[in-house]
Amino acid sequence: MKLRGLYAITDSQLLAGKFLAYVQAALEGGVTLLQYRDKSSDEARRLREAEALRNLCERYKTRLIINDDAELAARLGVGVHLGQTDGPLAPVRALLGRDAIIGSTCHASLELAEQAASEGASYVAFGRFFNSNTKPGAPSANLELLDQARIKLHIPVCAIGGITLDNAAPLVAHGVDLLAVVHGLFGADSPLEVTRRARAFNDLLQIK
Ligand SMILES: Cc1ncc(COP(=O)(O)OP(=O)(O)O)c(N)n1
Numbered sequence: 001m002k003l004r005g006l007y008a009i010t011d012s013q014l015l016a017g018k019f020l021a022y023v024q025a026a027l028e029g030g031v032t033l034l035q036y037r038d039k040s041s042d043e044a045r046r047l048r049e050a051e052a053l054r055n056l057c058e059r060y061k062t063r064l065i066i067n068d069d070a071e072l073a074a075r076l077g078v079g080v081h082l083g084q085t086d087g088p089l090a091p092v093r094a095l096l097g098r099d100a101i102i103g104s105t106c107h108a109s110l111e112l113a114e115q116a117a118s119e120g121a122s123y124v125a126f127g128r129f130f131n132s133n134t135k136p137g138a139p140s141a142n143l144e145l146l147d148q149a150r151i152k153l154h155i156p157v158c159a160i161g162g163i164t165l166d167n168a169a170p171l172v173a174h175g176v177d178l179l180a181v182v183h184g185l186f187g188a189d190s191p192l193e194v195t196r197r198a199r200a201f202n203d204l205l206q207i208k
């Protein structure tokens with residue numbers, strides 16, 4: 001199955017007090033991948049929330065990805081996203097098995113992306129493409145990189161960083177498969193608006 005569509009990423013601060021309601025609203029609108037991103041060290045809460053997300057994802061046939069934490073991903077039988085400082089990919093592929101989705105942050109580097117692909121990444125993520133509320137200091141990437149990536153890479157390409165409904169179209173036109181979004185999806189005033197945004201991202205990607 002080729003990975004293509006909206007990649008919703010949770011944010012513990014942004015979703016405080018409305019976590020499951022907003023995630024469910026996004027799934028209702030259509031989400032290809034859901035990433036549980038929680039940078040805290042509260043292991044008990046992380047396990048509880050990740051289990052709740054796994055149950056929700058099963059209902060909506062969405063694939064769950066855990067940010068940073070391969071052990072938690074293995075425990076739940078789901079995928080993982082690894083950044084450049086989150087450890088090597090190959091042992092995680094061995095731990096999670098060949099069918100697991102493993103993503104790799106490659107910033108604006110095709111070399112990192114080719115290396116990740118050779119180590120068994122399921123997709124590579126480039127970013128950030130725009131100003132990001134969630135991670136303002138992330139290194140920036142541009143559209144030309146996506147053109148190169150389309151030529152050189154044979155795995156799905158994800159774009160991240162400040163993506164909204166107003167700026168996502170050029171990313172799609174330059175061949176992005178996955179649009180990874182925090183604020184542009186979950187920074188909404190109501191669950192209904194989250195669902196509307198998810199549907200609109202899918203329309204941009206021509207996902208039914
Ligand atoms: C889809 C996606 N792309 C990039 C990242 C960033 O990963 P990383 O560089 O490890 O930074 P943190 O998210 O861990 O702060 C991501 N999480 N997801």
Ligand SMILES: Cc1nc(C(=O)O)sc1CCOP(=O)(O)O
Nearest residue numbers: 127128132134138161162182183
């Ligand atoms: C987690 C993350 N990683 C990035 C990178 O460029 O690697 S940008 C980012 C934050 C994405 O959130 P928002 O959609 O609110 O900008």
Ligand SMILES: [Mg+2]
Nearest residue numbers: 068082083086
């Ligand atoms: Mg990380």
